[in-house]
Every structure is written in C-alpha cells, then in structure tokens.
Amino acid sequence: GGNGSGKTTLFKSIAGVIPFEGQIMVNGIDIKKQKMLYRLTVNYGEAEPLYPVFLTGSDLIRFYTKTKNATESQVNELIELLGIGDYINNKTGTYSSGMTKKLSLVLSFIGNPKLIMLDEPLITLDQKSVGILLSMIENTHKNGCCFLITSHQEVLIKGIDTQKLTIEQKKLVKK
Numbered sequence: 001g002g003n004g005s006g007k008t009t010l011f012k013s014i015a016g017v018i019p020f021e022g023q024i025m026v027n028g029i030d031i032k033k034q035k036m037l038y039r040l041t042v043n044y045g046e047a048e049p050l051y052p053v054f055l056t057g058s059d060l061i062r063f064y065t066k067t068k069n070a071t072e073s074q075v076n077e078l079i080e081l082l083g084i085g086d087y088i089n090n091k092t093g094t095y096s097s098g099m100t101k102k103l104s105l106v107l108s109f110i111g112n113p114k115l116i117m118l119d120e121p122l123i124t125l126d127q128k129s130v131g132i133l134l135s136m137i138e139n140t141h142k143n144g145c146c147f148l149i150t151s152h153q154e155v156l157i158k159g160i161d162t163q164k165l166t167i168e169q170k171k172l173v174k175k
Helices: 007-015 035-041 057-067 072-082 097-109 127-142
Strands: 042-045 115-119 146-150 165-168 171-174
Touching: 007 042, 007 115, 007 146, 035 042, 042 097, 057 072, 057 097, 072 097, 072 127, 097 115, 097 127, 127 146
Parallel strands: 042 115, 115 146
Antiparallel strands: 165 171
C-alpha cells in the first residue's frame, strides 16, 4: 500500500501498541484476554524506531531478553549476526539510522515468537545486512515462525511461499 494507507497502523494494532476495536488472535491467543502470552507470541519491528536516547542497546536487549524469555546464546547470536557488538554499549541517541534499525531487528527476533512483524525492514540497511536479514527470516520461518512484512522494496526470500497483499482505501486486497 501507499504511504498513509494504514500498514503501520495495522501492525501497531496487531502488536498491541495502539488501541483498536474488535478482536485480534494469533494461534488462538487473544490479545485482550491473554496479554502476557500474546506478547510472547508476537514480535514487532518498527519502520523507524525511536528509543529513549539515554538507554544503551544493551539496556534494551537485556529488557527484551528477560520479558521474551530469550536465552543468552540466542541474543549473542543475533548481536553477532547483525554486527551490533561494537556499539551496543553506546547510548541509542548516538546511533545512526542503520545502527538503530539493526538494534530494532535484533529486538524483533528475540525470544520464541510465532509471528514477527517487520515494518519496512530494509530501509537504512546496507546490502550485506539485507542479505543477513533475509537469511534470518528464512531460518526463523523454518522453525515455525510466520512473518508479516511491509516494504516498498521487493522482498524475495528463498524457500518461503509468500503472499502479496495490498492495502487500498484502508482495505486489505489480495493480489
């Protein structure tokens, strides 16, 4: 969908970040009735995340690791894959947009989600990181996780059947 069509609003509603009317369930888990379990099931990576400038990447990762029941080995692997180890202890207010995006992606994959939503995951990433992210998506999908991805760029992932949906006039259209 075009800018302003509602993609991010839809993702934020599914993630439980903004209020919504109706019912949202993932794998039979209702966001309004089973909030904690739902938050373990669904992860969300924003298009342009804003983190408190006084926190470090390590601070955020520690918080997510604890709340998402992640293992240290998983977190260390994600940090290494996306190459954020060199600046993880710096305050997020000093990060470039690419560094912020990589931190956001690490946070999006933490835990054992059944659904990961990535809003414009390719923006501000260098080509090498795009390849790494696509491999991460492929491998995570093989382990039973589904993805919803918005992108104005073509996202081609080997070995994954994809379905392209468009939002037109605030309505989801299958193409």
